[in-house]
Amino acid sequence: MSTIRVVWGSASAPTAMASYDAALAEAGVENYNLVSVSSVIPADVDVEAVGTAPDLGPVGDRLTVVEARATTAGPGRVSAALAWAQSAEGPGLFYETAGETDQADVERRVREGLRAGQELRDWQFADPQVAVESQRAESGEHTTAIVLAVYGESEPIC
Known part of the structure; x- marks a missing residue:
């Protein structure tokens, strides 16, 4: 594995799923199938906060992620956070939280x-x-905030 990239985004849309999809697009990972894992960082892997993911492979591939995600139907506010620390020995941890x-x-x-x-x-x-x-959610719309740790490049799903 090469690098774990931390990406984030938020968006509003007419439905909860549409706002989630739009937040994924803002983070650059909307065209992948996300597979969530718990929160251990393997040894000898760099973690970079990049905001928006670069091209990580073919559309429809699988990405392994740790995900903090919150969605609300406005009005209100949603926030997501991801924290991480690595050890001198190499491994580390991600922790995530999110909410209204x-x-x-x-x-x-x-x-x-x-x-x-x-x-x-x-x-x-x-x-x-x-x-x-x-991000603040206005009345009549759904809003999602996400922060993801994306492990490496995409892999074929089948």
Whole structure:
């Protein structure tokens, strides 16, 4: 595996699924089938916060991701956050959280979760990094905020 890219996006649309699809498009991963995994970063892998994914392979392929996602029917606010830290030994952790709340709240919660996960492991971690996406939802529309860690390139799904 080469690199794990952290991407994010938010969007509004007439339905919940359409807003999710549009948020994925903003993050550059709308043309892949996402497969969620828990939150362990393999040893010897770089993690880069890039915002929007580059071309990761053919349309319809599978992407392995850790996903923070929140959707609401407006009015309101949605926020998603992903925090990560790697150890000197190589492996690391992602923690994600999301909800109908503000940016500061999801950042506080994701940092708390990451600290709790670090305490479960006997690794020396570097300073954590956090990516947060937040957007206000207007009345009559659905809004989704996402932050994803995308593991490597796409792979054929069948």
